Amino acid sequence: MAITATADLGNSRTDEAFSTAKKCITLFGAIGAITLATVAVMAFAGHETTPFMWIRGAILPALAPVLLRIADRAAGGEYKAFDRIRAVSTVMPIAILGVDLIPGVCPAWYAVLQGLSALAVLPIAFLTRTKAMATAFPKP
Incomplete structure (x- = not known):
């Protein structure tokens, strides 16, 4: 059974926060896809690539739809998804x-692209710790 928020869910601040979070997740996925495409181009051009680059390059953009689903459930009031x-x-x-x-x-080029994707997710950590979110999602 899902625990739902009761206080301020649906007000402009929480709606805006979840909208921004979804945009950040989409950006994270896009940068991850660009990173994977860059790895593919580099390999095709004869440059050295490693299994680490391929595996991580595939996993991170694949996480974006999962994170979007979790964000949607949180926006719907599910405390567990929000947490x-x-x-x-x-x-x-x-x-x-x-x-x-x-x-x-x-x-270094790979680390920079991966770092950019990580920075795209960072604002969500701050958005989910605002007073509006704390009010909307009181601890069960």
Whole structure:
């Protein structure tokens, strides 16, 4: 059974926050797709690519539809989905950037593109911690 918000869900601030969150997730997916396409072009042109670049390049844009679904459920008032999107938007940028900063894991151009996709998700972490969201989603 889903726990739904009762206070301010549906007001202009929460609607705007979820709209912005969905745009950020779409941007995250688009940058991820650009990254994967760049890996493909680099491989086709004879440049070195690694399995890490291919696998991670495919996984991150594939997460975008999942995150959009979670954001939709949160916008519908499901506390569990709201909590999940809040946690993921906080942890994912740190994890992406942390792995990319390990020397030798990936080339600089790849790290920059992945970093841009991570930065696209970061505003969601702030949006989900506003007073309007805290009011709309009181802890069960």
